[in-house]
Amino acid sequence: MYQYNEQDQTLINARVEQYRDQTRRFLAGEIPDEEFRGLRLMNGLYIQRQAPMLRIAVPYGLMNSVQVRKLADITRKYDKNYAHFTTRTNVQLNWPKLEEVPDILAELAEVQMHAIQTSGNCLRNTTTDHFAGIIPDEIEDPRPWCEIIRQWTTLHPEFAYLPRKFKIAVTGGPEDRAASQVHDIGLHMVKNAENEIGFEVLVGGGLGRTPVIGKVIRKFLPKQDLLTYLEAILRVYNLQGRRDNKYKARIKILVNALGTEEFTKRVEAEWEVIRATELALTDEYVEKIKGFFEPHPYASDAIDGLAVLENQLADNQDFNAWYERNTREHKIAGYRAVVISLKPHLKPPGDISDNQLDAVADLADTYNFGEIRSTHDQNLVFAHVAAGDLYTLWQSLRDLNLARANIGTLTDMIVCPGFDFCSLANAHTLTVADQINAKFDDLDYLYDIGDIKLNMSGCINACAHHHVAHIGVLGVDKGGEDFYQITLGGSSREDASLGKIIGKSVPQADVANTIETILQVYVENRSEEERFIETVRRIGVAPFKERVYAPVN
Template sequence: MYQYDEVDHRIVRERVAQFRDQTRRYLAGELSEDEFRPLRLMNGLYVQRHAPMLRVAIPYGHLRSGQLRKLADIARRYDKGYGHFTTRQNIQFNWPELARVPDILEELSTVEMHAIQTSGNCVRNTTTDAFAGVAGDELLDPRPWCEIIRQWSTLHPEFAFLPRKFKIAVSGSVEDRAATRVHDIGLHVVRNEAGEVGFRVMVGGGLGRTPIVGDVVKEFLPTPHLLTYLDAVLRVYNRFGRRDNKYKARIKILVKAMTVEGFAAKVEDEWLHIKGGPATLRDEDVAHYASFFTDPPYQALSASSEFAALLAQDKAFSRWAERNTRAHKRQGYRSVVLSLKRTGVPPGDISAEQMDAAAELADRFGFGELRVAHEQNLVLPDVPERDLHAVWQLARQHGFATPNIGLLTDIICCPGGDFCSLANARSIPVAEAIQRTFEDMDYLYDLGDIDCNFSGCMNACGHHHIGNIGILGVDKNGEEWYQITLGGSQGSATSIGKVIGPSFAQADVPKAFTTIMGVYLEQRGAGERFIETVRRIGLDPFKERVYAKHH
């Protein structure tokens, strides 16, 4: 994992001192609300429905056990004893007291963490695959490249006030597990005909009010030119992106207005001036950052016969191992997903006690490292197979072991109207009602892989457009209603879901889900997943049945 040098430490310390003074002046009435707003946003501080919300950066989802323990300590002492993991691999605290936020930032600085650029019109946290570095289908470990992008983008003077927020995702694997196609820039590692490794660059993806799948602007970008090309893309956006209308300010709108070809041509023109310049990455630069992401001291393990025997004799353990663990690049190891989707708990929420327990699991059964997944779960990347049964038992004790990863109840969900002042509707109680409706694990397993994504408003923080089933909270005359979409997906075949018809009252959403699942079970072909059935038969059979029953 990346380690701070003295420059990093100094920047973060100085930022904390600066914000402490800004907060003091605001509370003393020396700064107005309008003057303080950009200052707090630069430090990840929002004003929510009931209290401030502090979003802490977790670069590309990487956490050391000591950092997670510090987050647990902050949750206990400065908040209400829990945090919330987001789809961008960060953590949010929903109840800090404004006057104490500088103290929280100072505490974070002691474990090499901060909240810089977690909000505002700048380049946000670069995200990647939660299984980066351990996945078997990896062409290139994306983490050094994420760190290079982080170093380049943090406090970049040219890109501190972009037309709108800007998000970059990197995937180093054959399978795209980082939703790169719905980011402002998506970088997907590819190999060209000469066998060289580089990036396919996609620009203009994004969800929100206008969901768009990004377009390829460069099929193959050699790795030394990554930063100069990113500079060129951001410069074109900074110059031509709209600032007169925040709803039309994202790069996706600019790309559509210019056409992909027109936008790519502008980028190439800009790139000509800086290609090969000082930001070109030398081999020694890449080697420096790669040195922070070397393999831990793995043991030479053979397949565990004890593990195989336990799988055969314990159905509950076998079910958990099937859904909540993943193949690893090293024999005898697996990656474990700790589910934060237990029924009755808001998806993505984690208590201070669970943070401490997860840190303990990482120290005892791994190498003291954890990952935050885009799906709002936690990952232990390196667990010996022989230890999986012990990990499972401890995970059960701490509410981490719901065997539902990839299933309908593993819902991606924003905090919604319970917290967010932008939300049109609450998401947490509806997500819980869906989870309760599908609590029968045998039925859930029969339904198989289904991505369910939920957003409380058009900002789409829950990525509802790319859920196989998506839910969007809408406001109708001051009442909360819910729109359902079908057919969305992420990964290599990213697609935007389509609305099936009029929205539903809160109480009717679980019933609609039950009807949709009934149609799927009737119509599916042998071995067909839900998304495949939807694509084959279209939306009409689902629409007809749902609205016959509910309208």
């Protein structure tokens, strides 16, 4: 992974001391609230319903064990002994004291972490596939390109005050595990007719009040032109995006207003002006960045562990279920990627305790070259586990309550913190997640139902991406009571689509029962091997709506 150089470290240290002085002056009454608001947002600090919330950047979801131990220590010293992972692979602390945030940032800087640009109208954390670099059908590892984008975006002076926040996702192969099509910019690594590798560029995706799937504005962009083209897009947006209404300020609104053809024309014109500038990438620079992502020293005899693994799978049904649901193929024979579920039964999705963080760091050192990845789905990944180590690792994760074999199932939910924490939320989410978990705790039933993505947001801002879930749940306030709108048929993958509302919102107490009814319709109508999303697309939402809202006899 990328390691800070002296310039990087100096910049981060200087930013910490700058914010320390700003906080001191605010607490002394020398900086008014409104002015400090912009300063704290630039450093990842929100004011939530019960306490401040600090969002810590995890660039493209990649951490080492030293950083994870530091996160554990910070939660003990400055928070309530846990951290929360988000859909942008970042970490959130829900209970820091405002006056102690500079101390937290200083400790993060010690391990090459920060909270810069995790909030505010700026270029946010670039995300990618959590299996980047290990997938057999990957065209190229996207992580070096994410790092190149990170270096370009960090404290970019021209784009520090955009009309609205801006998000970029990069994928390296045909599968999209980064929800790239609902980002302001989605970059897909592709090959052209000459077998050259470059990028397909999508612009104008996003969720929230106006959910939109991104539009392709360039089918093939040469690698060396990546930053100049991104700069051209941002310049057009920065100059022409709306600033009079924050609900109409995202780039998706500009693309829709101009039309894809006209927007593309303006970007191409701007690009021609800057294409030959110093932003054009050199082979030397690209190779330097790629050098930080060299393959790990895989054991040449790891394949020998497959025979032992086969016997372990045959002898232990629980281990077999975990292996089937929570591990993925690796391009190196004898290795698997392991997904660590942060969705234990009746626990807040995406949360992890200080003790669990410490233990995960230790396990990463033992089994995964000291590397930990966070995912868009609010889980963690060990991407390089030898087959012979899987059983022992599973036992350790089971003892930590991190081995629930539910990845890809209904209970592997993406859920925002909701009304319990967020000042923007209209409704609770965590209590509803508990309700769903309690209803669907039978793993055999979940496996029979198959792959289902259920996402739940506490407000229209859609932090949990409910619009692009197979089953989306949106909390709404009705006269001070929590109700929930249900959508079906969404997807954030390569077949991206927006879910359709099935009808009026249901009371909080009825959410799990409503989902049960929806699943009954699916089971009755699915053909052999047909996934939930495929059945919904084939028969439409009408049969589900009819059953859910059928009069009770």
